[in-house]
Amino acid sequence: MAKHGALPDDRRKSSTDPKLRTVRGRSADVHAPDLDRLIHERMRLGIVSALAVNDQLSFNDLKKLMKTTDGNLSVHARKLEDAEYISCTKSFEGRVPRTEYRLTAAGRRALERYLDHMEALIHATRVR
DSSP states (O other): OOOTTOOOGGGOOOTTOGGGGEETTEEOSSOGGGSOHHHHSHHHHHHHHHHHSSSOEEHHHHHHHHTOOHHHHHHHHHHHHHTTSEEEEEEEETTEEEEEEEEOHHHHHHHHHHHHHHHHHHHHHOOO
């Protein structure tokens, strides 16, 4: 028996179903599943966007901007760093550790692709 809200296997739509690729009767050149899931997450999009308009930001600056906790920011920044979308430089000011983040060229390209994709989706869904 199917779970509540789930379709039986024979009624599930495949990813090649043309109905899944149209929005309000118009064919979309882009699809929501094609979004860069790494950047699409709210916190990571905020980090990348903040770094796109600032040469660099400290951990504390990002934490204040994003209104988040140390742990949450650390986890999301690490994912972006692992993808090489941002770079992290650690240093000391006296005895106080300082972490600075910068957007990399790969991160800027990924953000531009993401924004282009979102603009195409918005354009495809607008009622004229």
